[in-house]
Amino acid sequence: MNDVTSRRQFIATGLTAAAGLGMLPAWASGRAASNPADKIRLGIIGTGSRGAGLATLIREMPDFDLVACCDVIPENLQKGLSLARKDAKGYTDYRKLLDDKSIDAVVIATPLYLHYPMAVAALQAGKHIYLEKSMTYDIPQAIDLVKKVKASGLIFQIGYQYRYYGLYHRVKEILNQNWLGKVTHFECQYNRNSNWRFPVKDPKMERAINWRMYREYCGGPLSELCAHEIDVVNYLLDSHPVKVVGLGGINYWKDGRDTYDNIRTVYDYPNGVKASVTSVLSNAYNGYSIRILGDKATAEILRDKALIYPETINNAKGVVDGVTGATIAVTTQGQGVELKFGKPGEESLEPTVYALQDFADCVRTKKQPISNVETGRDGSIAIHMGNAAVDTESVQYWKPEYSA
Amino acid sequence: MQLFRIKGSAQGTTYSITYFSPKEKVRKVQIDSIFKRLDESLSIYKPGSLINRFNESENETAIDGHFYEVVRKALEISQKTDGAFDITVYPLVRAWGFGTVEMKDLPDSAQIKALLDCVGSGKLTLTKAKLSKANPCTKIDVNGIAQGYSVDVVANFLEANSILDYLVEVGGEIRVKGRKYPEKEQMAIGIETPSENEFERAGIQKVIVIGDRAVTTSGSYRKFREVATGRISHIIDPHTGFPAQTNIISATVVAKDALTADGYDNALLAMGLKKALTWLANRPDLQAYFIYKKPNGVVSDTATANFYPYIR
Known part of the structure; x- marks a missing residue:
């Protein structure tokens, strides 16, 4: 047994083994993994804008050692390596990265059409996986990946970081406490006022760099932007949609793209709850927002806060001339009240950091993540149904075999 | 008789005044100036207010008429209720996270015991000119009574302007005539x-x-x-x-x-x-x-x- 395998076995069985010896490693009690042997050896496949962003966060985390990067675009690879450990290896072929037996886990942050083949290869190579959202390019891949992950026994997390963010935990809590009353609608939008393109020096690189513009590689705004909100609605309702209608088009950025520059879908959830999911690429007012409509109040979730707007109850009007009661804070009158979450004074981190911390914990303790292959499947199927509804101008239904 | 309504916010909450009069006799700007004046005296949220100056002081602070009226009444109520209401409870209110800043943790019994030494209306001495304390750590919070006092001040102001049909409400406390x-x-x-x-x-x-x-x-x-x-x-x-x-x-x-x-x-x-x-x-x-x-x-x-x- 060489150093590498013994260390990897420790990662796999570490908690039970260490607990059996009556000693707990540093990471079991806190987040400071001071011993390098406790660190998860990580490779990133795809170090473009998102992958490099993840690397920037990972670099600051004691849980991981970023030991390898892979990208087909030299500038991206260079950027990834600049954020990795000094002796990190650079690859242009992800299969070679996966061949490195010393790597415990991989982050996959590539264009959507590559998610499935890369994830399958990583599972075959025995790597734990943090796969960026959305999960797969189409529905059959989503269903198949569930089977493959379950058979592998490996940790598989989808990069829906809002499932790990205290703001959304708090929103779920107040929904369960009936603060909003009966919730009937969600209004989700992920808008921006830009062509959503990255600069291309060499025209040959257009499709590789601006893959978001092409349906060959992804589902456009629904899979790359609104995916988060669809996942959030699934999370808050503990459910998935049963059907969807939608309209969309390319009506503003007529620049050769074939993904929609505007799309508006309405998802129907159990009990008639409806979620409109919109992306418009020519307006950025409140760019990212989810409004939850209840008969007692509205919750408006923005990037890093949520506001509550109580419904006005008119039963006092006309009946009485004044009302005596416990003092209402001034802000609750007619305007939004910011929802408190987390502990006072607690530092709020980038939501992705919480997701990555949990990934590390899952790898060490062998528990499956909250954002897992099944929630990922439900999100991806909903996305594909939404795009299909718009493509075919027809209602798309959730088929029983999707969640069998 | 016409209906006049003045609404606004003050003292961290809202106020609303309804009065009936042949013509407009009191305007919002006047009411707001009254609240501003009261805040300078009684608000723990206003830096430099008399109450904050007293809380930060070692032993005594010169006070004004508003301050005197509110503290006098508070001491009377404390005495008549055997301390069930006590404005000197403020150090504890703060420790429990209900002061002007949020607290991360809850106080432990040792902290509470130490703070109880600062609490008790008997530790205050009030004259028309000043409020004194026996222990520098004694701090007061009149939030439980100041809104009621503000209602009275505004009501008296309306009456001084010969308004005799009114309802004054501040944060759910009301006076009506x-x-x-x-x-x-x-x-x-x-x-x-x-x-x-x-x-x-x-x-x-x-x-x-x-x-x-x-x-x-x-x-x-x-x-x-x-x-x-x-x-x-x-x-x-x-x-x-x-x-x-x-x-x-x-x-x-x-x-x-x-x-x-x-x-x-x-x-x-x-x-x-x-x-x-x-x-x-x-x-x-x-x-x-x-x-x-x-x-x-x-x-x-x-x-x-x-x-x-x-x-x-």
Whole structure:
């Protein structure tokens, strides 16, 4: 047994083994993994804008050692390596990265059409996986990946970081406490006022760099932007949609793209709850927002806060001339009240950091993540149904075999 | 007679004034200046206010008329309620996270014991010119009574401007006089149904008509902290240093003026229902209505005998 395998076995069985010896490693009690042997050896496949962003966060985390990067675009690879450990290896072929037996886990942050083949290869190579959202390019891949992950026994997390963010935990809590009353609608939008393109020096690189513009590689705004909100609605309702209608088009950025520059879908959830999911690429007012409509109040979730707007109850009007009661804070009158979450004074981190911390914990303790292959499947199927509804101008239904 | 309405925000909450008069006699800018003046004296949220200067002082601070009136009444109520209401509880209020800054942790018993040494109205000496304290750590918070006082100040201002039909409300504390027109009826006041959380708009539990009097309500339902073991109330028991374990959800008190009513509603809430009703038996000048939780968890209401005639 060489150093590498013994260390990897420790990662796999570490908690039970260490607990059996009556000693707990540093990471079991806190987040400071001071011993390098406790660190998860990580490779990133795809170090473009998102992958490099993840690397920037990972670099600051004691849980991981970023030991390898892979990208087909030299500038991206260079950027990834600049954020990795000094002796990190650079690859242009992800299969070679996966061949490195010393790597415990991989982050996959590539264009959507590559998610499935890369994830399958990583599972075959025995790597734990943090796969960026959305999960797969189409529905059959989503269903198949569930089977493959379950058979592998490996940790598989989808990069829906809002499932790990205290703001959304708090929103779920107040929904369960009936603060909003009966919730009937969600209004989700992920808008921006830009062509959503990255600069291309060499025209040959257009499709590789601006893959978001092409349906060959992804589902456009629904899979790359609104995916988060669809996942959030699934999370808050503990459910998935049963059907969807939608309209969309390319009506503003007529620049050769074939993904929609505007799309508006309405998802129907159990009990008639409806979620409109919109992306418009020519307006950025409140760019990212989810409004939850209840008969007692509205919750408006923005990037890093949520506001509550109580419904006005008119039963006092006309009946009485004044009302005596416990003092209402001034802000609750007619305007939004910011929802408190987390502990006072607690530092709020980038939501992705919480997701990555949990990934590390899952790898060490062998528990499956909250954002897992099944929630990922439900999100991806909903996305594909939404795009299909718009493509075919027809209602798309959730088929029983999707969640069998 | 015309109806005039002035609405605004002050003292961390909202206010609303309704008055009937042949012509406009009082305007919003005048009312706002009154609140501003009161804040300079009584607001713990306003840096440099008299109350903050006193709290930061080692022993004494020169005071003004507003400050004197409020503290005088607070000391009187503290004495008459055996300390159930006590403005010197502020160091504990802060430690429990209900002061001007949020607290990350809950205080432990050693901290509470140490802070109890700063608490007690007996540690204050009041003259018209100054307020003194025996211990520099004694700090006061008149939030439980200042709104009632503000209502009285505004009501007196209206009367000084020969307005005799009005309703003044600040943060749910009310003083009313005269009638509304054209009905020539007394104005009706709703007692709020306690809500589940700080956002919920409450309904009306009872409608009362009280003549030329004041009515205030203290509730444990809107201001609280969620902790691991449940909710803790913002009403701190000055005797124990811990949040009051009261079965009263809201206490509504009718009195001749809002300062009196507002001072006693907190004390009654902290006492708990049984003690509050016993205590009220010797106070015919106060009429009270309670919404409370029975031991089996059912929410119920009750009132002193002299309160029932107000209920419409």
